[in-house]
Amino acid sequence: MNTRALLPLAMLLTAALSQNEISNLAIRRPKSVGEQCSIITRPSDFRLSITRSMDETGHWTAQVQLNQGENLRQSDESRPWQVDLKQTTKRCGLYKSAQIVATLTEPCATSPPSIPPEYELFPGVGYYKFHETPKTWDEARKICEEEGAYLAIVNSKKESQIFQNLLSSATTYRDFLLLGFHDRFVEGEFVTIFGKPLGSTGFIRWHENEPNNDGDEDCGSMYPDGGLNDLPCSQKQPFICEREI
Numbered sequence: 001m002n003t004r005a006l007l008p009l010a011m012l013l014t015a016a017l018s019q020n021e022i023s024n025l026a027i028r029r030p031k032s033v034g035e036q037c038s039i040i041t042r043p044s045d046f047r048l049s050i051t052r053s054m055d056e057t058g059h060w061t062a063q064v065q066l067n068q069g070e071n072l073r074q075s076d077e078s079r080p081w082q083v084d085l086k087q088t089t090k091r092c093g094l095y096k097s098a099q100i101v102a103t104l105t106e107p108c109a110t111s112p113p114s115i116p117p118e119y120e121l122f123p124g125v126g127y128y129k130f131h132e133t134p135k136t137w138d139e140a141r142k143i144c145e146e147e148g149a150y151l152a153i154v155n156s157k158k159e160s161q162i163f164q165n166l167l168s169s170a171t172t173y174r175d176f177l178l179l180g181f182h183d184r185f186v187e188g189e190f191v192t193i194f195g196k197p198l199g200s201t202g203f204i205r206w207h208e209n210e211p212n213n214d215g216d217e218d219c220g221s222m223y224p225d226g227g228l229n230d231l232p233c234s235q236k237q238p239f240i241c242e243r244e245i
Contacts, residue, residue, distance in 0.1 A: 116147050119243060122162055127243035128152065130166040132173070134236035137219035140178045141193060144241035151180035152240040153192050155202045160226045163240060167224055170238055174224055176231060178239035181220035183230065187213065190220065190230075204228065 084103045089096060119127040127149075135143065141151045154160050167177045180193040181201075190198040190211070198204060198220075207227025211217065217230040221237060231237070 115243060116149075119149075119241075121245075124245075125156075125159055125162060126245055128162065128166065129241045130169070130238070131241065132170050132238050134173050134238055135178070136236055137178050137182070137233040139236075140239035141180070144180075144239075147241055149241040149243045151178065151193055152242040153180045153201055154204075154222070154228070157203060160203060160205070160222075163222060164224065164226045166240060167222070167238065173236075173238050176221040176223065176229060176235075176237045178237050179220040179222055179228070180242075182218055182233070183211075184218045184233075187218075 086101045086103075088099045090099065091097075115121075115127050116129070119129045121127050129147070129149070131140065131143065137151075144151045152163065154163065163177055163179075167174060181190050181198050182193075183190045185191065188211075192198060192201060205227055207223045207225070207229050210228065211230035213230060215232060217232055219231060219233040219235075221229045221231045223229055
């Protein structure tokens, strides 16, 4: 575990200060005997901004925001940091100053989520499990969710090639591979199982003359050559469940 002082990525700290404290807020270093009450400044990789307001009880509240500079190391924003905030108030003649010290503790590296059996890791892409036993689109989606995964979505040419290779390994059904998109809501407007437009996936390559909605085809699939296709949701085909890295 690494502890760093004042190392936020884009964090928001809120402290209740008096009006005088807000007016004279500064980061100071300890003064030696006889040293004057001057603010000591030095180049910093941080920007400090304060927004203050008065609440219904007449107390002033200061919102202190610290922003990271370009020279600081990027960190994993997916896990929360532990924040310890200490405030001290000092008087120097007629003036009052406040010192705020924030200590952020970087979270421990967590172990990757446990992956169910039979999932294969493709480095830099994801974890996949090929289900050769044909299922309907809804059955396939449910099975993936029960495994803590989701019906696979193509996001890149590399991922498309992985799916083609998996489908080619099938010993029985090789016509199509069910994928996690559909146009059940509005005909012709394909969305992923997460409700996002299919165009947002980053990779679309429809098979020739597809989609064509031939016979009420509302669910997504893929030809063995990687071309996308729409087919009846009741049609049983092999499928892939996906877990992200």
